[in-house]
Amino acid sequence: LVPNAASFGAAIGATGRAMRWMEALQLLGEVQRTGLLKTPGGSQGLIAFNAALSACSEGHAWRHSLLLLGQMLHPEAELAAIAPDVLSFNAAMSACERSHEWARSLRLFEDMQARALEPSAISFCTASSACGKGMQWQQAVNLLGE
Numbered sequence: 001l002v003p004n005a006a007s008f009g010a011a012i013g014a015t016g017r018a019m020r021w022m023e024a025l026q027l028l029g030e031v032q033r034t035g036l037l038k039t040p041g042g043s044q045g046l047i048a049f050n051a052a053l054s055a056c057s058e059g060h061a062w063r064h065s066l067l068l069l070g071q072m073l074h075p076e077a078e079l080a081a082i083a084p085d086v087l088s089f090n091a092a093m094s095a096c097e098r099s100h101e102w103a104r105s106l107r108l109f110e111d112m113q114a115r116a117l118e119p120s121a122i123s124f125c126t127a128s129s130a131c132g133k134g135m136q137w138q139q140a141v142n143l144l145g146e
Helices: 005-017 021-034 043-058 062-073 086-098 102-114 121-133 137-144
Strands: none
Touching: 005 021, 005 043, 021 043, 021 062, 043 062, 043 086, 062 086, 062 102, 086 102, 086 121, 102 121, 102 137, 121 137
8 A cells, every 4th residue: 555645644634633733743744755745636735734733723732733824825835736725724723722822813714714715614613712712702793793
């Protein structure tokens, strides 16, 4: 069996569910080093990145989550085909929300919209929860108007 980005994505997802976000980042680094992210359309690479972002969220590793999202937003040549989607932003927002970084979570919500990505119900719930944890009830109310 020859590993590909999809199999690495599955392994990254498994490490995330086991609350082992550092191992998830190591696996993502291996995928990057082997060049497996250069698949046409980039969907397998996106799956691998989103799995790593989710692992960081589960592990409350908000800084690493922001670094990963930053790699996607400001890609080097090898990542040019991997643009973040709503799931990418939701995972990063969740990592910030779980770590009581309400302002960062809200900023990601705004960045997602600025990139013409339509927030999901999960996006709104995560942003609202982050505002609640930060005692920012007015911000949470403002989200309802969006």
